[in-house]
Amino acid sequence: MTDDLIGKQIGGYAILGLIGRGGMAAVYRAHQVSMNRSVAVKVLPRQFIDDLTYMQRFNREVQIAAQLEHRSIVPVHDYGESDGQPYIVMRYMAGGSVDDMLNAGPLRLDQIVQICAQIAPALDYAHGKSVLHRDLKPSNILLDDIGDAYLTDFGIARILGEAPGSTITTDGAVGTPSYMSPEQAQGHPLDHRTDIYALGVSLFEMATARRPFEGDTPYGVAVMHVTTPPPSPRLYNESIPVSVEQVILKALNKRREDRYDSAAALAAALRTAVEAPQASPPPDPQPSAPPPIEIQPLAERPIPAPVYPAPSAPSLRQVPPASVPKRKRRPFRLNLWVGAMIGGVLGCALLTVVVGIGLLIVGTSTSEVGPGETPTATADVTPSAHARALVNETAAAVESATPRTPTRRATAITNTPVERSGPSGTVIFFAQRPITVDGAPVEAYNLYSL
Structure with missing residues (x-):
């Protein structure tokens, strides 16, 4: 145009x-x-x-x-x-408007605090004069050449206490839908807290460079102010402290009773949230975290007096004893060389005994045959008492000299006669007595003379 x-x-x-x-x-x-x-x-x-x-x-x-x-x-x-x-x-106002500043993106926190601190007293001053602005928004906040903020455009302002219908500005829902309070959008009676809501919307926009509610039509935006909870400012700007977000959301409460009661109170809470965020209480009670445990240096810790607990019933839960690995018993085995040496010694002893017995028998037989007689074998094959005793002693000595081991098992004793020709026609019987030592067969003999 x-x-x-x-x-x-x-x-x-x-x-x-x-x-x-x-x-x-x-x-x-x-x-x-x-x-x-x-x-x-x-x-x-x-x-x-x-x-x-x-x-x-x-x-x-x-x-x-x-x-x-x-x-x-x-x-x-x-x-x-x-x-x-x-x-x-x-x-x-040579500095333009806050709306012009937002073309470059969100404002710094110190800028937001300064603007709010300057606008809030002016808004409270107007409320003290019974004047409601009803159209507070970034384009109606102007800046001079040094950056100080000023409130302007009271074109649709309303004076509290005027009779309804006395002015055209008191009829219906008047204002900019993006900044209307829920009660203003519904055409309800207004008080100063409707401007507190609009200031909260302006703070949201300063911090995020966007409005909390945006839609295709002004009517749709106005309905969202009435029915939709405001989004989190940190959703659009993660650098915003949580404490600042809490201040903005409190100003945007649907119920006017839950907002700040004055613009100055809002400005003070915002400054505190920026300068000392830990001092800002959360809007909703949350479960408190357990207090941190203080760890004192070892030298400074007081030594508590010993406390002996009263005896209590034993616990039903039984603690299994610690398992001790069983030592595997190694089977006792004779060394092969040791067994061979023992066998050799016993064999030599046995051979000596046999030779001695043989000589004794030969000597006896020779003394009983007269001169010129031919020795003949007799039919009686029963061993003499002396021979039996000598054989029994020899067998007992052999058996007692044989070492017994835990793993040795003797087989059944069988007497197997072995016929051998002794001197002077004497018949000698060896009764074979096999036994097993460590799994190896060993032959023992019982000696009988005829």
């Missing part, structure tokens, strides 16, 4: 350029010729001159702004008409 005011003069103000355009007015940067200073001129467009509603709101802003004298409220210098077109002359 072509702007035909630039380059022209309205009253004593030369229009230099357009600052911004809103729903009901356009703001220009102008030069006040008489004072030689820059000013802002707010002009009602010509298409709204014949609209009674817009004319009443424009005039009402002038009346309310004239009552508010605060260092953080943009002052009004002049008001007039030019060729039937009304205008308001205000202080020129």
Whole structure:
């Protein structure tokens, strides 16, 4: 749309350029010729001159702004008409608006704290004058050339205590849907806490560079303010401290009774949340964590007196004894060489005994045969008593000399006669007596003479 005011003069103000355009007015940067200073001129467009509603709101802003004298409220210098077109002359804010700052992204926490600390007293001041702003948002917070914040645009403000219908601004739900409190969106009676909600929405936007509720239509956004819980600011900006998030969410409570009671209280809580986050209490009680255990140095620990517990019933649970590995008993085995040596000694002893017995028998037989007689064998094969005794003693000696081992098992004794020819026709019988030592067969003999 072509702007035909630039380059022209309205009253004593030369229009230099357009600052911004809103729903009901356009703001220009102008030069006040008489004072030689820059000013802002707010002009009602010509298409709204014949609209009674817009004319009443424009005039009402002038009346309310004239009552508010605060260092953080943009002052009004002049008001007039030019060729039937009304205008308001205000202080020129060279720093632009907070909305302009958000084009570069979220603001720093120190910037948010400073802006809130400057706007909050102005808002409380207006509430003290029974004035509700009803359209608080980042585009209505202006900055001067050194960065100080100012509150502006009381075009739809309402004065508390006025009779309903006395002004056009008191009828219906009025305001910007993205910043409306739930009660404002529903057209309910309002108090100062509706501006606290709008300030909370503005803080949310400063911290995240987006509004808590966004939709396709203004009506849909207004419904979300009434029915939908606000999202977490940290969802969009993780660098926001939890304590700051808690302050913002408290300002956005659906119930006005749960919000901060004043803008100054909100600003103080925000500053505390940024400067000393550990001092900010959580909005909802959470289960408390157990206190940390203090570990004292060993030298500083007091030595407690011994406490002997009273005897108690033994526990039903039995603790199994510690298992001790059983030592595997190694079977006793005779060394093969030792067994061979013992066998050799016994064999030599046995051979000596046999030879001795043989000589004894031969000698006896020779003495009984007369000269010139031929010795003959007798039919009696019964061993003599002397031979039997000698054999028994020899067998007993052999058996007692044989070492017994734990693993030796003797087989059944069998007497196997072995016929051998002795000297002088004497018949000698050996009774074979096999035994087993460590699994190896060993032959023993019982000796009988005939």
